[in-house]
């Protein structure tokens with residue numbers, strides 16, 4: 001045992017020495033970026049680093065562990081280069097907080113905001129370099145506040161994160177039969193609606209602005225439970241009375257990372273555009289044919305009221321590829337021919353949902 005532990009001590013000393021060496025490279029990159037006014041956070045490069053190190057691993061150390069360790073190493077590198085501030089839809093212990101930690105690690109300054117609009121505003125005013133907001137849920141669909149902000153903001157999407165949503169009934173009470181009021185964010189209540197109807201038919205439901213606010217209420221008010229994450233239960237000292245009460249086990253939320261510019265190309269990327277079409281038959285089909293004729297895979301299309309004129313719509317589309325690719329450039333030109341308004345709202349390394 002002592003000998004084996006001595007072996008670990010020697011390896012740890014080596015790891016620390018190598019981390020110091022890595023840090024000196026990161027510092028120099030930081031200086032280079034500062035001299036040229038470049039953004040410190042380079043999501044495309046981070047993806048390349050994470051993919052490379054997980055591919056280098058020979059399997060003795062788990063790949064997920066390698067990714068988590070390097071996520072933190074990169075997070076510390078960023079903190080050596082600058083004091084990066086990231087605004088997110090708070091409060092703390094929400095799924096968006098978790099998504100921000102997944103993207104940036106723990107060594108940067110995370111700033112919880114009360115609304116999606118405030119996250120955008122903070123980044124637009126330069127009080128934070130990046131923002132993290134939810135954009136869609138696999139069961140409930142689009143987060144409309146986010147789409148509406150994206151439509152009018154100069155900010156760009158530079159990253160995406162998928163998080164499996166696990167909703168739980170959390171409370172200071174000992175058992176579900178002591179619960180007379182269940183509160184949560186409307187989306188969380190919707191995700192747990194069948195379970196709540198079946199298991200707590202007598203309880204009143206109340207919508208509040210976030211799952212974390214619901215957890216806070218549950219921690220101070222007798223007879224109240226919240227629908228929320230295990231992280232929220234932990235943060236407010238609550239018990240988990242029932243786990244995984246959401247509608248489907250495959251319930252996943254997709255979050256986006258906002259910045260001043262989109263991410264560089266990695267070779268496995270996604271691009272997001274918003275466009276409007278003229279009011280005549282077949283026009284959406286024509287617009288989308290720009291993608292079909294280049295063999296570009298659309299991963300999502302969503303319509304929203306334009307909010308400029310009644311009964312006019314804009315479309316949000318995500319597709320595989322990067323604006324630096326020739327075929328994507330041609331598809332966007334094709335789209336512009338059919339559409340009075342086209343705006344590229346982001347490009348970012350693609351994350352397969354199952355990898356999150």
Ligand SMILES: O=C(O)C(=O)C[C@]1(C(=O)O)C=C[C@@H](O)C=C1
Nearest residue numbers: 029040041042045046074077078
């Ligand atoms: O390569 C860079 O641009 C770096 O700043 C280094 C580094 C890293 O630690 O690997 C850190 C931050 C960036 O977001 C990407 C990578």
